[in-house]
Amino acid sequence: MDATTEPGRTAWGDAEGRRRDILASAEHLLQESGYAALTMRGIAAGAGVSAGTVYQYFGGKEEVFVALTAQRLDHIERVLADVDRTIGIAAVLREILPLITELWRRLGRSASQWEAKVLAEGRRSKDAIASITDYRRVLHQLDQTLREAAAERGQTVIDDPVLPHWVWDALIGTADDLLLGGSQQGRIKPERVVEFATEAIERSILVR
Known part of the structure; x- marks a missing residue:
């Protein structure tokens, strides 16, 4: 885990520290078990607090997932x-690709489960709306x-609203390849990818 997400035991009264835990x-x-296995009781056990304490900060696991996503975004x-x-553009993309790769590694595989439960059930909750806004x-x-x-650099980017969506998806695809090692099966180094x-x-x- 990185420094921003290392579980700890926060001193009593440190609300922000407790939320981080x-x-x-x-x-x-x-990361270990996916969205389906995420429970408020399990979250509480890992943070060293009671389930009631977790509910003081978050209304449910959907809200927790939104907060995690927002933190990364x-x-x-x-x-x-x-x-x-x-x-330049390519170098800018190389600056954010490690962050996107980490987002995908930690939360990406749970995102589809979360979307299926929260976004695909018709009326969107305030948490779903917040996630989309982020x-x-x-x-x-x-x-x-x-x-x-x-x-x-005296260049011009194509004027099309789909552009940032396509770039983001292309970066996610690259991140997925890096995480699964697809290109490495062809003896291609990650740096080259x-x-x-x-x-x-x-x-x-x-x-x-």
């Missing part, structure tokens, strides 16, 4: 906002950053 426990459960958004635009905000920042990086993918994405979104 709960989220760290939930993320660990998701917020980090990606901040990196996109702060990254040096002069390094995702859209990151895509907006991704689009803006890519356009600014292109402009720094990253280089090829990010340069290919850059070429595909520029106006010729």
